[in-house]
Amino acid sequence: MSFSTPDLDQGLTAFGAFLEAEYGRPFADWCDSGGWTDRESLQVSRALGLLLKEPIADVAARAPADRETSETGAHRIWVLNDAKIAGSAWEGRWQWQLLADIDNAAKSASGQMMTPSDPRLYLFTIRYERxxxxxxxxxxxxxxxxxxxxxxxxxGSAVADLLRQIPGFQAASPIFLAGALLLITKLGRKGFCAWCEERCDAKDDDAA
Structure with a gap:
């Protein structure tokens, strides 16, 4: 699978390595011509969420026995770190801007007073979001x-250009954009949008 631009192709390779580290399966399993199961869609979706969490989380290996009870079969556990959240190291990262724009969009949709978003405060309200x-x-x-x-x-290249127009995505890393593009490509436009709606309605699911 190729996305026709060097940065996205490199991002796809990195995203594939990320999936392999999380689930212990060759990346080719996600790139074959067959459709994805709900579990595979959830695994890839979770990986995108983890990339958003990456600068402010601690990562630990999950005990093999615990993988059996995990909805995704994940090999690693990601836990938000208060010290990393409070620190300034992640303020220049793309994740900071994306969280700020997600927060701003949520405020606008709910009719709240628009104030500059502080991702730290936003994380405080969603920190238990699995x-x-x-x-x-x-x-x-x-x-x-x-x-x-x-x-x-x-x-795919047209979708990639469209992704970069989403608030917060302008500076997103190639690995994140490639992962999002992979999800859209494999699920198809209608399937992807239906999946997003389903995940919004299932916020408390154990996808850790």
Whole structure:
């Protein structure tokens, strides 16, 4: 599978390695021609959420016995770290801006007074959210699925250009953009948007 631009192709390779580290399966399993099960879709969705969490989380190996009870079969556990959240190291990262834009979009949709978002305060309100992809899913719905652009995209490069127009995605890393593009490509436009709606309605699911 190729996305036709060097940065996205490199991002896809990195995303594949990330999936393998999380689930112990070759990346080719996600890239074959067959459709995905709900579990595979959840695994890839979770991986996108973890990339959002990456600068402010601690990662530990999950005991093999615990993998059997995990909905995704994940090999690692990601736990938010208060010291990393309070620190300044992640303020220049793309995750900071994306969380700020997700927060701003949520405020605008609910009619709240618009003030500059502080991702630290936003994280305080969502810190027990297990599935960080649910945050992304709502953002995808508002700025991708509910607008006509996605329906007109004929190929992956057009979708990638559209992704970069979503607030907060302009500076997102190639690995994140490639992962999002992979999810959209494999599920299809309608399937992807239906999946986002489903994840928004299942915020309390154990996708850790």
């Amino acid at each position: 599935d960080f992809f649910a945050l992304l899913a709502g953002h995808f719905q508002e700025f991708l699925c509910d607008r006509p652009g996605l329906a007109r995209c004929a190929d």
